[in-house]
Amino acid sequence: MKERIIEEKKVILRHHPIEIVEHWVLALSGFLLIFSGFGELPMYKRFMVTKIPGLGWAGDFFINLKIHYLAGIVFFSFMIFHALYHGWLGHKGLLPKKGDIKASIQTILAMFGFGEEPKAHKYLPEQRLAYAYLGGVGLILLITGVVKVIKNLPGVFLPPGLITLTTLTHTFATIFFLLGVIAHLAALIFKVNRPLAKSIFTRKVDLNYAKERHTLWYEELMKEKEKVEFIKEKMESEEEYQKREGSETEDPASN
Amino acid sequence: MNEKNALTRRDFLKKGAMASAVGVAVNAGMIQTASAKAGTYATLIDLTKCDGCNNEPMPKCVEACRRENEKKFPNPVEPIKDLWPQKTHDDWSKKKDVINALTPYNWTMVQKVDLEGEEIFVPRRCMHCDNPPCARLCPFGALNKFSNGAVVINHDLCMGGAKCKAVCPWHIPQRQSGVGPYLKIQPIPAGGGVMYKCDFCHDRIKRGQIPACVEACEKRLGAKRPLHFGIRETMLKMAHERAKEINGFIYGEKENGGTATLYVSKVPFEEINAKLKEMKSNLLMGKVLNPLHDVNGWAKGFIFGPLLSALAAIGLAIYHRREEKREEEK
Numbered sequence: 001m002k003e004r005i006i007e008e009k010k011v012i013l014r015h016h017p018i019e020i021v022e023h024w025v026l027a028l029s030g031f032l033l034i035f036s037g038f039g040e041l042p043m044y045k046r047f048m049v050t051k052i053p054g055l056g057w058a059g060d061f062f063i064n065l066k067i068h069y070l071a072g073i074v075f076f077s078f079m080i081f082h083a084l085y086h087g088w089l090g091h092k093g094l095l096p097k098k099g100d101i102k103a104s105i106q107t108i109l110a111m112f113g114f115g116e117e118p119k120a121h122k123y124l125p126e127q128r129l130a131y132a133y134l135g136g137v138g139l140i141l142l143i144t145g146v147v148k149v150i151k152n153l154p155g156v157f158l159p160p161g162l163i164t165l166t167t168l169t170h171t172f173a174t175i176f177f178l179l180g181v182i183a184h185l186a187a188l189i190f191k192v193n194r195p196l197a198k199s200i201f202t203r204k205v206d207l208n209y210a211k212e213r214h215t216l217w218y219e220e221l222m223k224e225k226e227k228v229e230f231i232k233e234k235m236e237s238e239e240e241y242q243k244r245e246g247s248e249t250e251d252p253a254s255n
Numbered sequence: 256m257n258e259k260n261a262l263t264r265r266d267f268l269k270k271g272a273m274a275s276a277v278g279v280a281v282n283a284g285m286i287q288t289a290s291a292k293a294g295t296y297a298t299l300i301d302l303t304k305c306d307g308c309n310n311e312p313m314p315k316c317v318e319a320c321r322r323e324n325e326k327k328f329p330n331p332v333e334p335i336k337d338l339w340p341q342k343t344h345d346d347w348s349k350k351k352d353v354i355n356a357l358t359p360y361n362w363t364m365v366q367k368v369d370l371e372g373e374e375i376f377v378p379r380r381c382m383h384c385d386n387p388p389c390a391r392l393c394p395f396g397a398l399n400k401f402s403n404g405a406v407v408i409n410h411d412l413c414m415g416g417a418k419c420k421a422v423c424p425w426h427i428p429q430r431q432s433g434v435g436p437y438l439k440i441q442p443i444p445a446g447g448g449v450m451y452k453c454d455f456c457h458d459r460i461k462r463g464q465i466p467a468c469v470e471a472c473e474k475r476l477g478a479k480r481p482l483h484f485g486i487r488e489t490m491l492k493m494a495h496e497r498a499k500e501i502n503g504f505i506y507g508e509k510e511n512g513g514t515a516t517l518y519v520s521k522v523p524f525e526e527i528n529a530k531l532k533e534m535k536s537n538l539l540m541g542k543v544l545n546p547l548h549d550v551n552g553w554a555k556g557f558i559f560g561p562l563l564s565a566l567a568a569i570g571l572a573i574y575h576r577r578e579e580k581r582e583e584e585k
Contacts, residue, residue, distance in 0.1 A: 002579070002582070018571065040392065040394055040418075041394050041416065041418075042394075042416035042417060042418040042421070043416075043445075046338065046340070046341055046447075047340065048340065061392060061418060061421060061422055062422075062546050062549075062550075065392070065547075065550055066549065066550060066553075069550045069553050069554075069556070070553070070556075072557070073553070073556035073557055073560040074560070076557060076560060076561050077560035077561045077563065077564035078564065080561040080564050080565050080568070081564040081565070081567060081568040082568075083568075084564075084565055084568035084569055084572070085568035085569075085571060085572050088568070088569060088572035088573075088576075089572050089575060089576060146557060149554050149557055150554075151391065152386075152391050152547050152550065152551060152554070153386075153551055153554060154385065154386040154512050154545070154547075154551065155385075155386075157400070157402055160399035160400070160401060163390075163396055163399060164395075164396030164397070164399065164409070164412070165396070166396070167393065167394065167395065167396030168395060168396050171394050171395065
């Protein structure tokens, strides 16, 4: 499946089903990791989260640990999948580009009504930065998390200094990861971002919205569409010409 | 009992010096492997020989432990605030004299168990597990298992959340509120003090000395002492020999995956545990499975899961590349 304009439905097909699965599996396992990770801090009992109906188990460190391990395996596996699959196919749309910081500030200021938003590609500049931020912090969590899994194994002795450093990095990186997720979700506060959020459920984004905001992407897709249509037309006319030529040469023979 | 296998002070100093030299080299290179386990020390407590120092005002091991660790005891800042939103906090600073419980000011105690007319005295403190859930699960890395076998709390890093106490099968660590790094982040309601427990006299071991409790016991009873300290393998061998000799039982060899505190008794530990339960003691001696056992079984998932997904990613990418090419050719 290639991203393309579907004129009759006034939408652009923005995401491949694989991207939808990746996003939601990482989101769900990420949520479970954050919840069970905070459960590993001794806070759910103290702050009475365990009193919330259905969350009585949340104060049990070993239940949280089991959830953390299982969600960790899924998260790790999908991060590897994501890196290899998109890396192999050369997808670079979400990788930060030069000038993204400046463009992000302009985009965010425009959301508050200051200045004009720069024309964006398939992804907004701050989406690329958010991707790099969450990916980077996620990678730190992944590496330190794997070290923590290793150190839990019986008979494994890692230097105490390394364990303390790894543990503290993992704990504090979690806070930065959570802040990133909150910022990612907070984008929905702004009405202007909402049509974009639809695409992570439906795979499609409104054509007019894309034309307005993701102008560079829209123009690129239009060019491609025109190119395809031009080739199609050319091929059709060639076929017709050949048909005609064929029928003309066949005529005398039939006589 | 075969005392030949017990570590003499001279042997210990020799081995200690060697271990220290290795330790320095290892620390310099930041390398520690499972082989370090070979140099792990342990204490053997022979319950057939402990009389609880019943003619003394305080058991000698308890007294020596308190003296040795006095400088590490907490000095809380008054007034100690409740751990919001809870309306409680832990304060042992007004009960420093308590010796019949583990507290931040008392890291060793002796339990007296009456079993059908026979009195058994059980010295209790941190078991220094081989795979300690407290150290493995501390979210701040404030607890560490050292290659000499000691499980030590870093009081400068401990936030006092008391998770170590919750995950310890014996609930050994004890909290003192009003002290420690959590005070620096107040009024943010996180942490609750500092946790305290026996540290196996980690500093003494590093200096080539034996733990204070063992030394005090040795001073009082000499060769008849119930407390022994040495390389874990030697202590375990001694425990087995003694158990065979008295037709007795061992505690700590397999409990929680193995500990650096071994007990030998002629009375089954199930009976001691049942009596402790009857006495409503919160420091039991039951059978303990390491609570990390389950998740450790799942650790392979961190290899196989990503491996499978890597294969799937490459397979799908190749398929989609071919599909794209076919579409382009069309």
